[in-house]
Structure formats: C-alpha cells, structure tokens
Amino acid sequence: MTGRDDNLISVFIDEEEFLVPPGTNMVEAARLAGKEIPHYCYHPKLSVTGNCRMCLMELGMPLKDHSTGEPIIDRRGLQKIGWMPRPAIACATRAFPGIHIKTDSELVRECRNGVMEFLLVNHPLDCPICDQAGECSLQEYAADYGRGYSRFVENKNVKPKRTRLGPRVMLDDERCILCSRCIRFCKEIAKDDVLGFVDRGSYSTLTCFPGKDLQNNYSLNTVDICPVGALTSIDFRFKMRVWFLKETPSICAESSVGVNTHIESREGKIYRITPRRNDEVNDTWIPDSGRILYKSIDTDERLIHYTIDGSHTLVDGAAKEAATLLREGAVAVVGSGRASVEEQYLLGKIASAVKAISVSLVSRTGDGDGLLVSADRNPNVRGALLTGLITSLPHANLGGLASAIESGEVRTILSFGEDLTQCGVEKQLLEKVNVIYFGSHCNETGEVAKVVFPTLTVFEKAGTFINQQFRLQKFLPAVPGPQGVLPDIVSLGKLCSILDGEAIPPTGPEGVWAEMNTEIPQFSAIDFENIPINGILIDGSQWEHLPFIEGMSLHYDPDNNRQIMAEVTKSK
C-alpha cells in the first residue's frame, strides 16, 4: 500500500481507491477524486483553522493487531477498517497510506444538515439585496443540505450592517459565518493584521482593530474569499448581479508580475476584475490597484478615428500615408512595454523594413511590494527582448531621441502607445518631425501626430505578454472596442505588408504566431490557440544577464529564476 515509485499513496474515498501525493489535504484529495466536500473556512492558500465544521466526514484506517503488528483480516479476506465513532473534519486531515473516508454517508449528511441549520439560525434573509447571491457557498450548500424552513422561533441576532472596513470593503456582520478566512488572509498574505473577532458565542462579530482600517492594496481579496456576502466591494456594490457576468481570461497589465485575471462583463461593459487562480504566478490573489484598470477604457479621451493631419480617414488610408512617411527614411521607432508580444514583433518588422535609426522602449518603474506588484510597471518588456525589438533594457527618458531630432538626424517618429512628451521629448520638438502615433487615448503626442491609429486596450484584444518569470501568458478580448477601431495587430499588419511588398497582413494573433514560429527559436513549438491557460515558461536564459529591476515577489526570486531558466533550457 505504501511506497510507490512515483511517491503517490493510495487513499480510499467512498470505497474507491485513488492515488494522491502524501500529505494531501483531504478536501483536495476528494476534489481530485471528483467528489465535493463542502467547506467554508478551508482555503487552499491559507492556514487551516477548522472552525466551520462543514467538512465533516467519516474517517477510518486499516486495523493492525497491537501485539503482533499483523493486519487484521476480515471474512472477505480484506484488511479490516476501523471507523472512528465520530466524524472528523476533512480540512484538517492529511492523506496517509490506506486512509478511508466516507463523504456521502447517512451520518455525514446528517452532520452537514445540522451544521447548515446552525449557520442559518441567525442568518438574515438578505439574498435579494446581497451581492454574493449567485456565488454564495451558503446559498449553494443550503440548497443541498438546508432544511427548507426554520425551526428557530426566537428573534435573530442584530449586528452592524453597512460598515465600512476601509476605503474599498464593506462589511455586513449579520451575514458573516465567522469562518476567519479574511482574518487569516490579512495576517498571512497581506501581512496587515487588522481584522479580528470580538464578543463570544452567537454574538461574535468581525471587526477592525480600533483605530485601524482595512486599506492595504490587497484588501479586496477578502471580498473574493469571503464565502458569503459579509464582505462586499464598495466599488462593485449593487452594480450588477453576478449571474449576468461573463468571465474572460485575461492578464493584468499593471506590472511585470502578470497576474492572471477574469474580466467580468455584461453586454460589452466591464463590471469587475477578479483573480484567476494560477499557482505559479498569483495563486488566487490580485492587488486592488489592478482591479480598477478597466475604468479608463470608457472615457471621452479615447481615440476612435484614424486620422491624417487631423481629418478622418480609414485604416488603409492611414496605413498608406504612414508608409509613405516611413519610406522617406530617418525613422525612429518608439515601442511599448505595454504592447503584446505580437504587436512588438510586427513593430520590429516595420523597424527593420524601414531601417530605423533607433528603436527604443520607455520604462515605467515604481516600488515593488514584494507580492504581486513588481518594480517594472511594463507588463511585457521581456516580450520586446524575445521578439528582438530591443536588445537592452529600456530607460525612462528618451533624451537621445530629443537630440537626434534637434540635429535633424531623425525626420519621422513612429510611437506605439507612448506619449513622447512625457519622456523627455518636448512638444515643440515633435512638431519639427513627422509623427505617426498608435494610441488608445488622446495625449500631446497624438495632437501633433500627422497620422493617428486608434488602438485597443488589453480588455478589447487578444494577445500575449511575457512576465518577469519569462512566462508567456495569453489574454482574450472581453468587450468589443470602440466602433470602427480594428485590433492593433491588423493595423500594424497592414502597415507592415505595404512596407514589405506582398505579404498578406495577419488578422489575429494566430497569423503572427505562425510567422514567429519560424523566426524566433524560443517560440518554435507554440501556437496561440494552444497556449495553456496557466501560461508556459519560455527559455529566456539568453537575457538573464540583463539587470532586470524586479525584486522578490510571490513565486519569483530573481536569483532563483536563473536556475529555473537553466532547467527550461536543459529540458529542450
């Protein structure tokens, strides 16, 4: 029963044998076996407290004779199982060889019914006004194990409602089932221990320590992990019911961590961003600052027309005009660390077709928080390295470009999404040259540009980013962009094909990947469709000597990453 080569052990769940790694939490073991053990307080990324009792199960182990150590065999010739007389909680039980559990016996079901009845004794009838409705564990398990009517004739407890715990989180204490997930999250993950219970028994109440606020940059994760509607997001509160929301897998563009997200939208409008579990990158968390990035997509500053000298045109006209300007030579290209891998590749192609004098990227930096926001606020600098757009790390200032304009060396600038006036090139200087600007929002560079291509934001297009670990991750369009604006890959592709002569421009990332497969050795075996949802590690060892600015963060250690890279290289 023990010691298999692959180091897996057998566990028996409802009399069926399954192989799991030793020490697996039994809630997870059951999940691997396709069985659900209902639970509230257990969370795979937090410590185990075992206080909700919803995960009760029957536990048994193979019996041995005490004196001889021989297994006791029953009449069927099998080892006898000693079932514990009382149920045990699954979340605090770890798999050991030969463990037997029952997840669906009469006793177990009775336990769950009992736990549910107690949880509902003081629970308010709030579902119609509760934001959690539709994704509430209490609702779900009440449907499975609830009694359907209440035997409680006394008055329910009254507790504080509509309490602001901090700038972004609202607490309704009546709905809290005292699972302590939020408390453990603040203590263990956010390292900002501000929540706790006061009072006892059915009067226990979740609250912030006096004089403290729940205001760290990870506070909204407590809303996600709260199994009920006790903690809700002030921003999302009463905006939309969750059953209307469509989830699109995406990548957070806040920093080079590349947090995996779900964009939740209804009829082309984004309502919220939630984390998507990826155990290699962000576990189940996302910083609050990344959740609000979508708010800028629906503003009056959005560029929605292709223009030449300020007058509207169509994409083909703009591409033709841009190509004419670029063919005149003396071109400088300013790429972006926010563009996708595909766009950077096409931009690189354009740069080499017009023999650009310089290709630069603008760096964006900030303080890393050691968790899920890194110092590099460009999500895709490594993509620019891999596609060959740049060979060294970017700078925040384009002083070199400014002097090249001054000296007349540069006559045309193609900027992809970067406002050059923000990085050391004065507006008066830009007026001296022809500017071709690709951007999603108006800014001073767009104002002086001769040709403007409106672009889409990360929420509106498909593509890939390469994060600090050299992990290639893809994002898909969640909402349609402004009417008439084509994906950036299409406009870049059109420009590219005019400059190249004949090639048929790509219409989506698939087409660009087909090209990159042959051009970029690290990408040879990848096609866009099949990039796994958790991303794939790319061999970036070639660039590991560069002085990347990221420090330690969750699942990333700059020193260790070199070793990981070495292993990826070896395995190829």
Next chain:
Amino acid sequence: MAFKILERKPLNWAERTYLPQIITGLKITLWNLFQKKVTLEYPDVRPVIPEGYRGIPTLVKDPKGREKCVSCQLCEFVCPPKAIRIQPGEIPEDADYAHVEKAPKQFDIDMLRCIYCGFCQEVCPEEAIFLQNDFSLSGYSREEMVFPKAKLYEMGGTFPDQHNKWGKKQQAAEEAKAHG
C-alpha cells in the same frame, strides 16, 4: 385501404324549397331576440376581469408607500423575451428605508416585448411585481411602449405586505438598540 363511395341522397320536395331551414333559422333568431344580451360594447363597456388574469406587469408599493422592489434582478434574468431592464441602486443611509439598502435606480419593461407569461411575478422574492388587469396598450412609438419605473408604480398601486419582512427587521434592530 379501400374506400367506400357513398351515394348522395336526392333532396325531397320540401328540402328543395329550402323553407324548413329558413324557418328553423328564423326561429333561433327570434328566440335570441328575447334573451339576455351577451355582446359587449367594447371599448365603451369593459369586460369583468377574472381572478388570476395576467395583464401587463406592474410594480407595487407596500401599504406604507415603500417601493417593494429591491432590484434583485431575478425577474430580469427569468424574463423569456428579455423585456425587463433594471439598473440597481443603493438607498442612501439617511433615507427612511435605509435598512432595505437596495432599490432600483431604473426599471424599464418593454411592453412590446412582454408576452404576459407571469414569470416575473412568480420569481420575485419580494412580491413586488404583479401582472394586473390592464390588457390593452397602444402608443405612437416604440420608445413610448417602454414603461419606466414611475409609470409602472403608477399602474401598480399598493399591495398588502403579508410577510412584513423589512418591517420586522427594522423593529428587531430598534429593540436591540433599546436593550443596548
């Protein structure tokens, strides 16, 4: 299958005059002339609407004038032709019914889409929407036929609140406050 050809019987003399038929018909007419009238002079006279009739959906208030709908959007979800559009909103903390927390900011029903199925009434957890007696609607434009919240309340009127859930809740909170 074989089929049988029936011989049509020749009409007799009386039948050929058609008089017996005409007389029977006139008899029936004459008899009905002295019966109670069943024809309704619609639209001057309106029919009596039976219990359980499903006319157009309307929103109702409770006897105290509180709007019962809490914008849970379940009716919007269940509505088969997607006639209902709701924009939920928050009740300000200093309002009379602050403890209800949520009420619709906007509530539109497109009466051109509504098929009078009654699902919305069935699903509503707050007993806030009812299909009432109105059945005939007309308008000059499509926009006019999208009834906004104010109009739906005007047509709905007041309904008794059998459960008084929110009243009880407010009372419990006040009692708890009184006891410290």
